[in-house]
Amino acid sequence: MKDIIENEMKLEFISKSSNEAFARITVAAFAAQLDPTIEELADIKTAVSEAVTNCIIHGYENTQGIVKIIAHLKENEIILEISDQGKGIENIEMAKEPLYTTKPNLERSGMGFTIMESFMDSMDIESIVGLGTKITMCKKIKPKSETEDLEFQMITKD
Numbered sequence: 001m002k003d004i005i006e007n008e009m010k011l012e013f014i015s016k017s018s019n020e021a022f023a024r025i026t027v028a029a030f031a032a033q034l035d036p037t038i039e040e041l042a043d044i045k046t047a048v049s050e051a052v053t054n055c056i057i058h059g060y061e062n063t064q065g066i067v068k069i070i071a072h073l074k075e076n077e078i079i080l081e082i083s084d085q086g087k088g089i090e091n092i093e094m095a096k097e098p099l100y101t102t103k104p105n106l107e108r109s110g111m112g113f114t115i116m117e118s119f120m121d122s123m124d125i126e127s128i129v130g131l132g133t134k135i136t137m138c139k140k141i142k143p144k145s146e147t148e149d150l151e152f153q154m155i156t157k158d
Helices: 019-034 038-059 112-119 144-157
Strands: 007-014 066-074 077-084 122-128 132-140
Touching: 007 019, 019 038, 019 066, 019 077, 038 066, 038 077, 038 112, 038 132, 112 122, 112 132
Parallel strands: none
Antiparallel strands: 007 066, 066 077, 077 132, 122 132
């Protein structure tokens, strides 16, 4: 049986760094329908920030293009697709290495993909040189009853 998508949103904006906060807040507002914890929401916002920043700085470099975000909600999960039609990534495995950066002059840490992977439950990168890159990330939101039970156990344990 195919998973049923409960809601979907699409967002497109010009690859300007000032739009990164707009993207992060818009996705957070959409994800709020799943009633995430503050920590879960912060994870999603951080991952979106990293992906959008990569599109702007690496995908389009000093040119202007469009960054696209498609977000799906199904059951207790948000699936995000963030893409550009920029220059693409020549070596995805190398780009995923912690501290690897193609822009050391911009004081970049080279931790974007590492951060996305650690804050989300899954991440997939598709890229074709000259055509662009798409990052697909998923985050499961714990149902409130599980979270509350865990918090209660932690409180009563002391």
